[in-house]
Amino acid sequence: MGRFAVMTITDAAANRVRDIMAAKDNAKGVRIGVKKGGCAGMEYTVDLVTEPNGQDDVVEQDGARVFVAPEAVLFLLGTQLDYEDTVLRSGFVFNNPNQTSACGCGESVELKQADLSALGA
Secondary structure (H helix, E strand, C coil): CCCCCCEEECHHHHHHHHHHHHHCCCCCEEEEEEEECCCCCEEEEEEEECCCCCCCEEEEECCEEEEECHHHHHHHCCEEEEEEECCCCEEEEEECCCEEEECCCCCCEEECCCCHHHHCC
16 A cells, blocks of 8 residues: 655755755755644755665655654654745745744744545545
8 A cells, every 4th residue: 555645845845855865965855744842833944865775765756765753653644745946935835734823033833743534544
């Protein structure tokens, strides 16, 4: 049985991940995680991966590799990873169905764990 992908990656995000991988020797991709912090309770983390962790879920698209930290999987299920580059900000954007609210600055979010029964998992 094939595993479902934890998250999806837009072309813009895949391009950015490939750029990051190309710019750094030994880069295997980026790791997405969540940590407690910010005014809404949780923040997304994006880190360069040089040593893959066997515990991570891996989502790959067009050579762009995104590792998802195990403790973040339930918070990120169904998320679309995007990348935007505008006058005001450039960075990864998380379109996350598990997000219940965000703080005004957009740096932190309130997340609930995905309902696995609703996903049929």
